[in-house]
Each structure stands twice: as C-alpha cells, then as structure tokens.
Amino acid sequence: MSRKHSEHHEEHPDETWLVPYSDLLTLLLALFIVLFGMSKTDEKKVGELGKSFHSAFTVNLGGGGSGGASSMFPFSYMAPSMAPSENVPAAVTSDMPPNRPNAPPASATSNKAVPLTQAALRETVQLLQLKEAVERYIKLNGLVGELEARSTEDGVRLRIKDSALFPSGEAYLRPESQKLAADIAKLLAGLPQQIVVAGHTDNVPINTSLYPSNWELSGMRAINFMRFILSQEPSLKPENFSAIGYGEYRPLRPNTSEEGRAKNRRVEVWIIRTQKSTNY
Template sequence: MSRRKKHHEAHHEEHMDESWLIPYADILTLLLALFIVLFATAQVDQKKFDQMAYAFNTAFSGSPSIFDNNQAITPELNSAIPNQQAAEGTMGQEQLQETVQLSELKKQIDHYIQENKLTGDLNTTLTEDGLMIRIKDSALFTSGHADLRPESLRVGEEIAKVLVPLTQKIVISGHTDSIPINTSEFPSNWELSSKRAINFMKFILSSEKSLQPERFSAIGYGQYRPLEANDTIDGRAKNRRVEVLIMRNFRK
C-alpha cells in the first residue's frame, strides 16, 4: 500500500514538472514574432540606398565607389541624405544668385542700347543657357566682309567692359543668311561666319587685357541656325548676326 502511494506521488510530480512546456512554447512564439518584426523593419529601403550611394559617389568622384563591396550599411550613411539635400540647396542658391547677376547685366546693356539708340542693331535675351547678346551684322561689318567697321569698335569695347568682372565662359558665334557666297576669301558662308566670330572675339580680348582668353571660344554656324525664315528681306537681315553668349556656370 505504501509503495503504491509513493509510486502514485512520483508519477504525479513527474506530470507536474512538464507543465512548464506551455509557457515556454508561448515565449518561443513571442520571440519568433519579435524577430520577424525586427527583420522586417531592418530591410533597407532601396530608393534611400540609391540616394545615399549617389551622394557618396558624387562626394568622392574619381575614387572607387565605397559600395563596390558588400559591406554592411552603418548608421553613419544616413548623413548622406541631409548632406545631399544641403548640396542641392546650395546649388539652388548659386543658380538664383547667377540669374540675378545676369539679369542686372542685361539691364545694364539694355540701358546702353537705349541711350545710344541701338535698338535696331542690338538686343539681349536671358535664356536657360545664359545671357545672349545679339548684334546685327551691319552694325559690325560691311556686306560680304569680316573686317570690323571703324564705327563698330565702340560696341565691341562696351561689351568687353561688361565682361571683365564675370567668371562665366563666353561663346561668340557668327551667322549668315542662306544666300550663298563664293569669293577667294570666303568660299562659303561657313568661312564668312567663322571669320566674323573670330575677328569680333579677338577685338574684345584686345580691348580689355584683363580678360582671360581661355574663357572664350568662337564658332561659325553659317546659315544653319536661322532666327527666321530666309524667304524675306527682313528675315534674312535678322539671320545675319553675331551672338555673344555668356554661359551660366550653374544650370539645372
């Protein structure tokens, strides 16, 4: 009788010892759910990663990308996003400042044009590329020639003065109408437009010795970039021109 009782008690104690499995299983389930949540929240947003990669590659241009290997992403990389936004903000301010600068320069040149009654010969336009100064060919040259007229030198001198304080690149281009030219000096409109652009550029540089020649370039487009159709006298007159483009340093 005593042995049977002791055996029953031992069996009861063994059964009671297994009851811990239920809360243990619950704990494992909770831990699994926790790890799933942590894993899901730890996934890298691909778009943000691409933004960070772009920012770092830009900052370290010319060097191997730090994303070429598969190293783990550290928290410090999050600073790339605000840094990129700051850089974009700075670029926006510089673009705005340059636009204001070119606008003021346009007003200055327009005032000179009005004072000297040159509205039929010169005009200015502010574009996405920069400030464009257009000069009618007859204000600078005689028909079919590329030598500057003596009375046109003052225009070149005034343009040279306003270019002195600038840091932008300057492109001077020559344009003609579609009427062919065939002389010993100018076999085609290519040669005529190119020579006019070069001669005007050389005069501007000679007028102000402080101008940096490496900032200047000259090109001839012939009749291939008309402003208007060449089927009227007025249209052809507008197409014969020299353009001075003050190129923006900061563009979108």
C-alpha cells in the same frame, strides 16, 4: 414618527469645458512661441543672405578704359524676372545656345523643377544685372534694333545685327563699329562664365578667295569680333572664350524676304551660366 428632512442641493454650472479650453490655450501659446522663434531665425538668415548678395552681385563695368564706365553704364538697380523666350516660326531654328561640352540633353532637365543652390542663385542675379546693364546701354546709345539682350535658361544672349559691325560680305570690323565692340567688352568685364561668340549668315551663297562659303564668313566674323573684344578689356580671360560659325544653318526667320535675311545675319554672344541647379 420619523421626520423626513428634505435636502436642498444647489445647482452648479457645468465646468468640464474648462479643461479642453485650458489645453487649447496652452497649445496656442506653444504654437506662438514656435512661430516667433522661426521668424527670428528666418529674419537673421535673410539678413545674412542680403549682405552676401550686396557684396557679391556687382558686375565690374569700369575695368578697361581710362575714366571708367560709370556714366555710360548706370548700374544701380536690380533686374526683373527673366524675359520669355522669343516666338520663332516652326520653319526655323529655335533660340538655342551653342552646344556645351558635358552638358546634359535638354530633355533630361527641361521638365524638372529643381532647387537653386546659393551659388546658382547668385549667378542668376548677376546675369540678370548684366542683361539690364546692356538694355540700359542700348537705350542710351540709340541701338534698338542693332543690339539686344535676352535671358535664357542657359544664361544671357547678346545679339548684334551684322550691319552694326561688318561691311557686306566681309569679316573685318568697320572703324565706326569698334566703339560698340569695345563697349560690349566693358560690359563683359570681370564675368567668370564661359563666353561663346557665334557667327550667322543668310542663305545667299558667297564664293570669294577669302570666304569660299558662308561657313568661313560666319566663322571669321565670330573670331575677329572675339579677338577685338579681348584686346579691349584686360580682365577678360581668353581661356573662357570660344568662337563658332554656323553659316546659314541656324536662321531666325525664313530666308524668303530681305527682312528675314537681315534678321539672320548676326553675331551672338552667349554668356553661359556655370552653376546648374541640382536635386537633393
């Protein structure tokens, strides 16, 4: 009679999970190596970009007069983000720069998010630093309400109250206003951008032998201010400057009150950016 042998088989744990687990570890290791390599590359690029910014984003404020301008224009800080545009009533014009030749219409670019080139980024930082320098100068010299600086999409705009520069109804600089104009020239020293000086008046009519209308008054104020700042700072290039008179036709406020008319009588200095972002 044959003897049946009962065979005993040991139960082994299921180890098939080790295969996908090892694959997962391999993928994680590969991902770590790739990320580590990318971080090293970005770190190097950021370091190089930072060095170029440090050497390139310096606005020369001491070129004009003797003794320099380091104490008058402290300038060892970086600027914050661009300030928002002003709230201007719908009845008056918006805060627009003077028209530039060959500039595309605003509707063609205003709604498009376009990348900044390195040159455009460099210029943006330079213009923001200029704005900060002007704001520091305003505070140090008690000129709040007389002079202001604002960043815009097209560059930086300085706005000067007319009474800070000219006698009423005249276009020559008052002697006591020449220091302010000379200091503005120092602030603009070394900038490569196009600079437009624009004169504005209120809507009160003028009719003199020199100024038959507000066109002539605003235009001569812009020209005289431009000529003076060019005479004060040798590094400023006349070919980068232009002057324009708008008369009463670009008001900031309604001309229905003395306060509104005072706001509208002004000289604006536009530093127009040269680098524009482009699509790739």
